Amino acid sequence: MQTQRRISSHSYQKQRGVTTLLAVLMMLSLFTFLAVVTDTGRLYLEKRTLQKNADLAALETALLYCRDQTLDVEAMTLEDMNVLSAQRNNFLGNDANSTVTVTRNGNAITVALSYKVPASLFEQLLPSDDNEVNLTATATAKACEPIAQLAMRSKLAEIDSNQSLLLNPILGGLLGTTLNLSAADWNGVLDTNINLLSYLDALGAELNLDAGDYNGVLTTDISLTDLIEVSAEVLNNSGDTASVTAFNTIAAAIPGFTPLIKLGDILNLQTGADEAALDADINLFNLIQGSIQLASDGNATAVDLPVNLPGLASVSVQAKIIEPQQQSPIGNPETDEIYVRSAQVRTLVSVDLSETAQIVNVLTGVIAPFIGPVAELLDDVVSGNVFGAVGNLLENVFNGLATLACGGFLQPECPKQKIAYLEILAEPLQINIDAGGGEISTSPNQANLPVYICAGETKELTAIVKTSLLSARIGKIDNADAFSSDAPPATTPYSIIEIGYKIARPSSCIIGICSNLKWATNEAGTNFNTSDESSAYEHVQGGLQLSADTELVGANLNTSFQNPNLPELGDPCIGENPGCYQPIPIGERELGGIDLNIEAYGTLASGNLSLLTGLIDGLLDALLANDGLIAGIVNALIDPNTGVPLLDILGADLAGAEVGAALTCENDKVRLTN
Incomplete structure (x- = not known):
């Protein structure tokens, strides 16, 4: 038992020596880390202070130059030294360890500062010839800028x-x-x-x-x-x-x-x-x-x-x-x-x-000289006549006999009639x-x-x-299309004059005098279910239409x-x-002189050429002047x-x-x- 205690005591003394050595090494490491952290923080603060002084010098010099553009580089350098004086901005540099450089490019003033500081405070314990670091800072400021x-x-x-x-x-x-x-x-x-x-x-x-x-x-x-x-x-x-x-x-x-x-x-x-x-x-x-x-x-x-x-x-x-x-x-x-x-x-x-009323009257006045030829065209449209005057006479005789007496005992159903219309x-x-x-x-x-x-x-x-x-489109335009941003709206021609016929059937006719017309509301002319002519189906045969798509x-x-x-x-x-x-x-x-398109279509397009030319010329004067x-x-x-x-x-x-x-x-x- 005594031998065992001696071994333990000796071992303890050896361990205590190792601990002391480790403590010394740790202290040296901590001291080194402290030196690094302290010097790094100090250099960062020195650099930041130097940049602040460069900014202040550039700002003040640029403003002074803006107010007095006769200043030369030497004068601006002197001003910078005034800005950087210890009394004004606590710049601790001097001619031995700092330099100031001023350059100008237009109304831009650049100030470059160079400042020597100790590389490490702890190196003072072991002085050497290489214990300085050169910090630099540059700032450019502008004044008198146009706006x-x-x-x-x-x-x-x-x-x-x-x-x-x-x-x-x-x-x-x-x-x-x-x-x-x-x-x-x-x-x-x-x-x-x-x-x-x-x-x-x-x-x-x-x-x-x-x-x-x-x-x-x-x-x-x-x-x-x-x-x-x-x-x-x-x-x-x-x-x-x-x-x-x-x-x-x-x-x-x-x-x-x-x-x-x-x-x-x-x-x-x-x-x-x-x-x-x-x-x-x-x-x-x-x-x-x-x-x-x-x-x-x-x-x-x-x-x-x-x-x-x-x-x-x-x-x-x-x-x-x-x-x-x-x-x-x-x-x-x-x-x-x-x-x-x-x-x-x-x-x-x-x-x-x-x-x-005024516009309709103007256009009616334009069309009036051509009412006779238009009436002949309408007559041809209604009768479907292709044989000229003889064919027209025969058709009138037939229609007259058919409507001599109807709606009664002898002829209970009156024949259909094609009734021409002209719309403006x-x-x-x-x-x-x-x-x-x-x-x-x-x-x-x-x-x-x-x-x-x-x-x-x-x-x-x-x-x-x-x-x-700036574009203008003229005609008939769907409201939804007009305000769509996907594509330009589609424009269909606008009808100025339209000719055609509607189908009607009277309730009775006595010696050609007919009464109580019923109008067909379908294309086939079989549904006579209204007394309102405006609701009748229109068989469009022709007319004049206009459209325009112009740009400025x-x-x-x-x-x-x-x-x-x-x-x-x-x-x-x-x-x-x-x-x-x-x-x-x-x-x-x-838009005076706008290129409007006026075209004839249907029967009017194949009708009398002088009629078509006269109508279009008159409408051009009324609409396009x-x-x-x-x-x-x-x-x-x-x-x-x-x-x-x-x-x-x-x-x-x-x-x-x-x-x-x-x-x-x-x-x-x-x-x-x-």
Whole structure:
């Protein structure tokens, strides 16, 4: 037992020595790890501090150069040393262990700092000649940058009482509600600008987003009511209370089921736009207009328009927004593509010409000289005569004998009769108009075009304006096809004149005098079940029909904005400087001279050639002249001078709108570019 204890004691002493050795090794390892962690953290903080100082130096130097562009590199270097002094920014470098390099490229100032620091604090315990590391930091800042905005607005700069009556049903119809604003209210809405930065900040607060999260504001769903109410709140806070009541009235009228929208679908801001770019005014009417169009979700709405054409008794218009109007972006023309487009709108106009006495009288007057030949054609149609006058005489004798006495004992059933008819403008004429919209843009890569010029008092901005086709289809158009986005609507010809016959059977005839006609309602002429001639089956034999499918080609042109009609960004434009907007000359917008097709069909097509030629010539004069029926109706909607500015109200046709621009050559803001 004693021997065993001696062995155990000796073993314990050996183990205690091993433990001491392991503890020493562990302490050395921990010390090494502590040195690495401490030096790494210290170097990271030194590097971060150096970068902060480089950023500060670049920002201040760029701003100083913006304000005094006579500064040379030496002067800017001295300024950097002032910025980097220990008294100002706690930069502890000196001429021995730090260097400052300043370079300039245009209005971009680059500051490069180099600073030597001990590689390791722990290496001081064992001094050596290689105990320094060279930290570097580079920062580039720009000031005096140009900033530009493109704009597109409706031509309704002045709204009279008639146009206010149009704005109420059109915009109210898109919302599925009723608006009742006066002309003064609409004028106040149209002339109102709002600061975009203040507006986005207020919307961000309404949406409970972080301050400055403008991308969140643009991509978050928001109700149209909130969007308009926030705009009224911003206007009220800024002291612009003239149109607050009108905006609150619009907001109150919006139905609760109106779909939510994303502001970014209307407001095309450049990605990563900063506060400097957002500190500008935008037209609130265009923004609200685009929001209403987007919230309407592309639904067609019926609009009653007072188309001021004499004699037109019944005109109805339906419009569908294919693409809502976009509000203009703000950006740097040196680096950004600035782009804004107008809406695309499809309209369907239905005109009931049968109730239009003046038009019918005009066309009847045109046709009157040809009534005799038409009557002969109708007689041939009804009789089916192919043997000329002799055959016609024989048929009349036979028909007279057959109807001498019928409906009684001798002949209980009277024979069928073919009764000719001639119809003029019996159905509604339909006109489909697609306004393709347009766009205005600038790009740093514009070929052979200077995007902007800023040289002393000379200031110029060049934009590219494009417009799409405006097409008009005339004839008979199915309502569903007219508003389909899958394909252009199919158009069938519209009947101007139709000739044919209906089959009737009288209840009795005595010596050729027949009474109580019953009309056949089927093609075979066997079902005589109505006394209403309008319900009778029509055996169409011929007539004249018209159709048209025409296009107004858009434009692709360069538009230059120059002083004094190129204001500073944020300056009032509509009221104090109306020249900053300019119309875009697209060319002929009227459809006078439109190539309408008038064709004869059936019996009329194979009839007297002089009759056909005379009828078509007369109809062309009545329908196709510049002030004729067809051109008048179409021009009432597409020509901004006719007093029915449907497309202008919807912002649909750039040819009827105005484009403008604003440019600030030296924006007194400074920013880091890397």
